[in-house]
Structure formats: structure tokens, C-alpha cells
Amino acid sequence: xxxxxxxxxxxxxxxxxxxxxxxxxxxxxxxxxxxxxxxxxxxxxxxxxxxxxxxxxxxxxxxxxxxxxxxxxxxxxxxxxxxxxxxxxxxxxxxxxxxxxxxxxxxxxxxxxxxxxxxxxxxxxxxxxxxxxxxxxxxx
Amino acid sequence: xxxxxxxxxxxxxxxxxxxxxxxxxxxxxxxxxxxxxxxxxxxxxxxxxxxxxxxxxxxxxxxxxxxxxxxxxxxxxxxxxxxxxxxxxxxxxxxxxxxxxxxxxxxxxxxxxxxxxxxxxxxxxxxxxxxxxxxxxxxx
Numbered sequence: 467x468x469x470x471x472x473x474x475x476x477x478x479x480x481x482x483x484x485x486x487x488x489x490x491x492x493x494x495x496x497x498x499x500x501x502x503x504x505x506x507x508x509x510x511x512x513x514x515x516x517x518x519x520x521x522x523x524x525x526x527x528x529x530x531x532x533x534x535x536x537x538x539x540x541x542x543x544x545x546x547x548x549x550x551x552x553x554x555x556x557x558x559x560x561x562x563x564x565x566x567x568x569x570x571x572x573x574x575x576x577x578x579x580x581x582x583x584x585x586x587x588x589x590x591x592x593x594x595x596x597x598x599x600x601x602x603x604x605x606x
Numbered sequence: 607x608x609x610x611x612x613x614x615x616x617x618x619x620x621x622x623x624x625x626x627x628x629x630x631x632x633x634x635x636x637x638x639x640x641x642x643x644x645x646x647x648x649x650x651x652x653x654x655x656x657x658x659x660x661x662x663x664x665x666x667x668x669x670x671x672x673x674x675x676x677x678x679x680x681x682x683x684x685x686x687x688x689x690x691x692x693x694x695x696x697x698x699x700x701x702x703x704x705x706x707x708x709x710x711x712x713x714x715x716x717x718x719x720x721x722x723x724x725x726x727x728x729x730x731x732x733x734x735x736x737x738x739x740x741x742x743x744x745x746x
Contacts, residue, residue: 512684513665514672525653525665532654543694544652547687551703551711554683563691571691575713 472555473509481598482605483507486520487527489605491598492559497582498574499591500539500562502601504528511554527605528558534604535562538597539590545573564590612695613649621738622745623647626660627667629745631738632699637722638714639731640679640702642741644668651694667745668698674744675702678737679730685713704730 471477478490486508492501504527510516516524532544541562548558563570568582611617618630626648632641644667650656656664672684681702688698703710708722 512672512676513686514669514676514684516669518666521665521669522662525661526658529654529656529661532652536652536654543689543691544654545687545689545691546653547685547689547713549683549685549687549713551683551685551713573687573689573691573713573715575716577717 470509470553470555472505472553472557477505477557478503479598481602484527484605486523489527489531489601491594495574497568497578497587498561499587499594500535500541500597502531502535502560504531504558504560506556510556511550513548513556515556524556524558528560530604531560531601534600535560535597538593538600542570562590610649610693610695612645612693612697617645617697618643619738621742624667624745626663629667629671629741631734635714637708637718637727638701639727639734640675640681640737642671642675642700644671644698644700646696650696651690653688653696655696664696664698668700670744671700671741674740675700675737678733678740682710702730 476490478492480488480490482489488505490503492503495501539562542565543563545561545563561574566583566586568578568580569576616630618632620628620630622629628645630643632643635641679702682705683703685701685703701714706723706726708718708720709716
């Protein structure tokens with residue numbers, strides 16, 4: 467699968483690389499700056515392709531990233547998703563959602579309901595350096 | 607939280623109820639008949655609200671449901687999501703996706719790209735009784 471973009475690239479801003487997975491912050495979602503991804507390093511498509519130990523490791527990382535996101539951002543909700551229709555290489559989206567964001571309460575893939583408020587986006591973005599650092603520290 | 611619909615109702619066709627979770631088939635997604643949900647019984651909002659043991663139990667169930675769905679349907683992809691913006695009570699969507707479905711390769715929450723093919727929907731629906739039974743048997 468040399469054409470898989472998650473086999474050839476980190477997939478975003480790399481915050482931590484472990485033997486089995488890596489944590490990146492997405493840089494392709496301007497309306498959602500607080501968007502992280504846990505990418506399984508091996509090219510497997512589905513959660514159920516992992517062994518029991520791997521699956522537990524994967525969900526533990528997702529939950530730990532979520533905990534740090536919640537502590538730093540106090541979001542209205544965290545959205546988790548492993549879709550992979552276009553890139554069938556296991557990766558988890560972790561998205562901090564807020565009542566005023568461009569799609570709330572719809573999923574971010576639905577049509578936008580409003581323009582994101584620039585001040586809210588700026589306030590959120592200002593928290594990312596400390597959050598990125600806390601996430602990196604969590605796994606070191 | 608007496609207003610929470612997942613505290614007052616099963617949330618779909620109940621296939622199995624365990625002490626901590628239940629498995630239902632969604633009956634509110636006509637374009638996606640092979641749509642299951644694992645609902646955590648307790649009213650918690652986020653994955654990271656679970657204990658380690660609960661989280662592992664939850665992900666093990668999700669993976670097992672996914673395995674049975676794959677065995678019966680051979681989908682192009684399984685989509686997993688825990689969103690909860692409207693109903694902040696932990697529930698996992700498990701959706702069998704196929705190349706010809708109404709949104710593929712976009713998420714099901716995006717605008718539809720085509721009408722679902724009636725024959726494909728009928729063929730998929732015809733597999734649900736056996737799949738429902740296999741899922742119920744898996745957890746008994």
C-alpha cells in the first residue's frame with residue numbers, strides 16, 4: 467500500500483510517535499483548530515484488525531488524549547470517529563466541539579450552520595501551544 | 607438527566623442487554639440499514655469518563671460487533687463514531703459502508719452524493735435477520 471498517505475506521511479503536526487501509534491494535530495481543518503488524530507502506525511483498516519492488546523493500547527491512548535483535551539479546553543463535547551473511507555488506514559479523529567462552532571450540534575462533516583466566530587477561533591487557537599505541549603509530555 | 611432519550615429508551619431494536627451496555631440496531635437511518643449502536647447504560651458523556659476496565663469492555667464489544675458485521679456483510683469499510691452532541695450519553699455508531707451507498711466515500715452526515723440503489727438496499731436488508739441473530743448469539 468505504498469499509495470497510502472498515512473504510510474508515507476505523519477498526517478499532520480507530529481506530537482508523539484510511539485512504536486505502535488502516533489499522535490498528530492490536524493492542520494487541514496481551519497474551522498476546527500483543536501482537532502487531533504491518533505494514527506495506528508501499521509497499515510490496518512479496521513479496529514477489529516488489532517489484537518486485544520493492541521486494541522486496548524489504542525483506546526487507552528484515545529482516552530488519554532481526550533482527557534488532556536478536556537482539561538485544557540473544557541469543550542461542550544468531544545467527538546471521536548474512525549471512518550477511513552478515503553484512507554483505509556486506522557486513525558481516530560478527536561475533535562473538540564463547542565456550542566458556537568460552525569456545525570454544532572451537527573457532526574463536522576455535515577453542512578456548516580454558521581461561520582465560526584473569529585474571536586472564538588482565536589481564543590481556542592491560543593490554547594493549542596500549551597495543549598500540544600501537555601499532550602507531548604503525557605506520552606514521554 | 608430524565609430528559610436523556612438513551613436513559614429512558616433502548617434507542618432502537620434491542621439485540622442484547624448486558625449490565626454495562628446494550629446493543630441495538632438503528633431503525634432511524636433508512637439509507638443505512640446496517641447501522642448498529644453500542645450504548646453504554648450509565649449516563650456518562652465521554653469515553654474518558656469510563657474506568658480502565660469499563661473502557662476496555664466497551665471497546666471489546668465495539669470490536670466484536672464490527673467483526674460480526676464484517677463477516678456477514680463484507681463491507682467496504684466500517685465507520686465508528688462516538689459523537690453525542692445532541693445526546694451526550696456515550697453511544698458508539700457502527701455503520702457498514704459500501705462503495706455504492708448514498709454518501710460514499712464521505713461520512714454519512716455529509717450531503718448525500720446519490721440516491722441509494724434500491725436493489726443494493728434490499729440485498730443488504732435481506733442479510734439483517736441473520737446478522738441480528740448472530741450478534742445476539744455472540745453475547746449470550
